[in-house]
Each structure stands twice: as C-alpha cells, then as structure tokens.
Amino acid sequence: MSQTERTFIAVKPDGVQRGLVSQILSRFEKRGYKLVGIKMLNASEELLTQHYAEHVGKPFFPKMVSFMMSGPIVATVWEGKDVVKQGRTILGATNPLSSAPGTIRGDFGIDLGRNVCHGSDSVESAEREINLWFKSEELTSWESNQSKWIYE
C-alpha cells in the first residue's frame, strides 16, 4: 500500500473554539502520519457548498453550512500508508453518540451537528477535497527522518 496516500482532515469551528486543535492533530502525528499541508481559514459558502455537494438540498444543509461559517477552520493534509481509512477510524463515527471512546468524536463530541472534525471518506474524495481546500503550492513534500522507524 502506498505511503504517499493523502487525506484531508479539518478541525471544524467547534473544535477550534474548544481549544482541541493540537489534541486532534497530535493524534495523527503520534500515529506516524506526516503533515504536508496546514492552514487556518474562514470557509466561504461557495467552498462549503462544493465540499458538501452530496448534501446540497438536504434539510440539515443550511444549518450545517452556517455552523461551518461560524468561525475559523483548521484545514490539514496528511500523508501515509492507508491514511484515508485510518483517518476515519481516528475520527470515529459521524454521529459522536455512536463513536467509540478513544476516537476524536467519541472523546470530544455529543451532537451530530457539533462533531468537531472532518475526514475524507475515500481516496477519491480526499483528492477532490485537497484540491478544493489547498492550492498545489500550499502543499509540501518532505522526507521524514522518522519514516524508517515507522515503516518496515
């Protein structure tokens, strides 16, 4: 499996407001994944409509977009073997009440509309989301000195 697989992970406005940014990102770092892009931004309605295109028209959509615009988001890109699937596991189930303890949402969330973080759900979504949130020059390519201690 490729060690250059990438995923898009975002700390939503509730995670930023609650001071959870470093705790969320450190779970990915400690697991051994490599951070290749990071920025803090206020997302526009246009960006969020593109990001959540599959949910446009659903009853919860307007409230979700206004929540996502209620404060800054920390957008990140992580690289490593199986990072898309493992990222979703680290985040936990979409609804925090169904998330296992030990996952981010299971440890830090209660309500579905305040689930703290976002993670791409497939390699294809990851590519789409990374291109949506980041310009190519905002992503870095670097060799981690730890990689030989993480990968056999």
Ligand code: DGI
């Ligand atoms: O990829 P996920 O964030 O795990 O889940 P998703 O793509 O199905 O939904 C995107 C976000 O939309 C999710 O993190 C929270 C919100 N959402 C999804 N379904 C509902 C919802 N919010 C409300 N209020 N009600 C829903 O049924």
